[in-house]
Amino acid sequence: MPAQRTVPAQQTLLRGAMQRLDLTRNAFAERLGVTRRALDTWLLPASSREHRSMPDVVAKMIGTLGVPAAGAAAPSNLRARLTRPGKPHLLSVDVFDRDLAEEVLRVAETMEPIARREKVTRVLEGAVLGNLFFEPSTRTRVSFGAAFCRLGGAVCDTTGFTFSSMAKGESIHDTSRVISGYVDAIVVRHPEKGSVAEFAAATHIPVINGGDGPGEHPTQALLDLYTIHRELSRIDRKLDGAHVAMVGDLKHGRTVHSLIKLLSLYKGLKFSLVAPGSLEMPPALVALARERGHRVVEADTLAKGVRNPDILYATRIQKERMGGEGLESYPANFRIDRAAVKAHCAKHTVLMHPLPRDSTPGANDLADDLDRDPRLAIFRQTDSGIPVRMAIFAILLGVDHLVSGNLRDATWK
Amino acid sequence: MPAQRTVPAQQTLLRGAMQRLDLTRNAFAERLGVTRRALDTWLLPASSREHRSMPDVVAKMIGTLGVPAAGAAAPSNLRARLTRPGKPHLLSVDVFDRDLAEEVLRVAETMEPIARREKVTRVLEGAVLGNLFFEPSTRTRVSFGAAFCRLGGAVCDTTGFTFSSMAKGESIHDTSRVISGYVDAIVVRHPEKGSVAEFAAATHIPVINGGDGPGEHPTQALLDLYTIHRELSRIDRKLDGAHVAMVGDLKHGRTVHSLIKLLSLYKGLKFSLVAPGSLEMPPALVALARERGHRVVEADTLAKGVRNPDILYATRIQKERMGGEGLESYPANFRIDRAAVKAHCAKHTVLMHPLPRDSTPGANDLADDLDRDPRLAIFRQTDSGIPVRMAIFAILLGVDHLVSGNLRDATWK
């Protein structure tokens, strides 16, 4: 089975490289330092008696050839479109139009074989990520770190509420500038809104906002959009015209704020926004969606607000946020469990959640009695963090065009 | 000197690769893209005038060739024997019979040149380990992490008592499933017995129990067994029929519990179990050893219980566990120092300890006045953590058969 899978890959790889390098077979064989005859046998269909399997080292060599060779794949213009000159950062989803978002997601698609551990790339070998978490968020930190490792880079982590040097009065500017001299890209998670932008302002190396308190968390929004595309494609629907319900604390959830912005780039959606009275989606975001021609329905109970959506995006409600009498007046009616899904959702409804979810009994959250329901997409959603974050790193570091030429089979399973 | 050491390695490597790939010299030279003549010179004895030293890149190439080539070394069946389908975990020593334990230790032997920093392998290049320590244990965390790095992989660490997301009510199931989407293998250390098994139940990627409170710590037991084999071999004895004394807190020490299970797989041992009255080895484990035909002697002082054993395995006694009047009634008689060893041990007795040991004055522990005694095997014991953990990773990830074909000399010393 490995042999069969390798064959088309071998031919695709060779043809792709010849095309990219714009070389004839003779010139390509010479470039590789192999005989023309050997190259020919590798290009033959597997069914041919003359077919030979290409040594892995040649695939490796081709990956390397592709990298800095003059005639190699042209760099994409994605970094230029995603960032401003001298400011190669990703701080907010506001930078996206629909085309740009979709092109970034297409790069993420090309990362899937690596994210699924079928392929290995070393395109960022030698690069170092500063993964700076000023507030703890283990899963997000590991997701960024693993994504960078899967591109071949190395990671220096920081966790904890503060840098010791910041405790000594050091400015964010200085911290940022110092770390920039050590690493090639920085992820910053910080509890205060705007502090990641302040961090980014002090440096010319790429900074990715990994969540700044109530502010933004753009890679989460991108992985949500990526998941929505893939899930809708699985059930044979399109995002234009889809019905998306968002349920829970829509006031404090930066996830749903960024997501509604991205979804509003599409056409003719229906948004069902369901939140307790004091936790509604901010009016400015509702207005934005309406201005762009989407239909928005707001409600304060599942029964009133959710009816067979294509996507149900649930978020957690912290009880202490439901106000004085919240606990009594909304005993459990924001709990999304099997019964609620049966009552309000369709057979095709995709169930999403940014995680973590509160699995303690009675929590106003997505319940775990749905864990075997195939509509539950929450782990496919977190899995998507790897290819999406790989794509962002690759784009910001200018290597997104090099990955496809720099792949080999994973040794492990 | 390096040249002399390299020569047999070069020939062994080449012959091994030809055998593994089942190729003639001509076919092998063709596969490598070198002339038959060059290959011949590399295979000649170093004493021959025609002998040439093989470029390192060829060794690298051979390693790569060995990896996914169709005809390469067949995967071992160790993973299948160590785990159940779909559950590639190592949670307990209960899975071992004697043959399986010895085969795992043989894989560990093959890791020695890497653990001793003479050789480098990159067989797991591209793989990522999630090294999750829910309770701190720096040395164990570094041991697992360094072992994975020495196989060529990268490591994402977590330390601290809890995941922030768990504080928000996330279940172990969710945490496990999310992290499984990011990494290729997981080590979990957790203060609560059974929680690692719960973690493992939620995922299909390999989980290794790195210690779950009073529960299990199987890689510690394996490295103890590995050390015992090597030390007995050094003094020209065999484990069958050996005399093993275990001293200290035998009630709370999961290390001695797992070790007595593994040792009981052998034949005709004598166990001397020496513990203060309230801290004895659990009766079930004593019964197990007796059922399997071993002789077990229990005692509550060194004088009564220890007489020239082959192995003396000491563990620490925490004073607060010695009971109300413990401090007075056992003033220091569980301290293993030079005098105690002189009184109770033979010239060949191997001194072991799981570490850390309490080096504060008067501690009921292994004393540091023995540090220059060649019988003291405690650091050879911790050193063994690297090859044993490398073996476990390699087996669970299905690459144990690839390591020997994927080696090169270390550049540093």
Next chain:
Amino acid sequence: MPAQRTVPAQQTLLRGAMQRLDLTRNAFAERLGVTRRALDTWLLPASSREHRSMPDVVAKMIGTLGVPAAGAAAPSNLRARLTRPGKPHLLSVDVFDRDLAEEVLRVAETMEPIARREKVTRVLEGAVLGNLFFEPSTRTRVSFGAAFCRLGGAVCDTTGFTFSSMAKGESIHDTSRVISGYVDAIVVRHPEKGSVAEFAAATHIPVINGGDGPGEHPTQALLDLYTIHRELSRIDRKLDGAHVAMVGDLKHGRTVHSLIKLLSLYKGLKFSLVAPGSLEMPPALVALARERGHRVVEADTLAKGVRNPDILYATRIQKERMGGEGLESYPANFRIDRAAVKAHCAKHTVLMHPLPRDSTPGANDLADDLDRDPRLAIFRQTDSGIPVRMAIFAILLGVDHLVSGNLRDATWK
């Protein structure tokens, strides 16, 4: 532009390798497994029609060839001069004479293309660093970690005030010896003076003092010296005969203590030491500088002590250290801001600081109104941490002579 930059590198690399390996073109081509003709085209000037660009894999191969080949570049004697046999540590600057310091800095110079992210080396691939920070110092930890990664190695980090095992009574000796079995080099930061030396005494692998409280921090002193050399060279001056002002808390700052020792290795310097009454440079160090023939002027205000120095090295004064009435009597006269620089410095004066600096308003520290002043060298100074620490790792691990033959272009920008 990349093509143009690559061409001289390609020729330099090839010629350098032939020289180092002492091979003719024919022998070198044979060693690489390429035709003589191909080698010739790679060596031709870029302007020639026959010039061909060398496949990257060949550069990689050359790097590898350089590494353990019998005839390769001879190891330098720097490790032998920097350390004692069996004790390959860097614990103090006291080991340096002028020649040795300058040779180490020359090795650091060779690391610049890697530190600037133009080149990648993998010379330490397979090696593991134990980066043990018993007190937190994020920037220093990341600087050491990133330096080791940029040599191709992997890093296991520890942060926090103590090892859990030390809390259980484990001695520094045991901790050191255990970790030494896992990794290839150790950086230790510890709040207590002398504890790093105690750590080093227990092991035969390289230990680097990353700061032991009021004791030493030798790599900081080296990077300061490195920066001073580069900055003076930029303004076309030499260190012999230079005028160096040190300002601030000269009593508690281990940085200035180590730096004045290193600078005293040079000839005919003038030191202006400016500190509040209770925070003066220790008399023993003043005496040392004078014994070596330097002129030392001490003062307690900037106005009296600083007049157009070549280097102004500022350090922070913690208000609580200024004594009982300190706050009143020295309201802000140790603040180095634009006005102070205008009043006391020359147009060429280089402004340095070990960082972090206190940027809170009114702090007795280097002010951020100087941030756009080209004389401010503080970030060039922190940037120098990477090449200097790479040099120290490379020397202590015996690979400093291998780096130049083990380089390739970075893929990212």
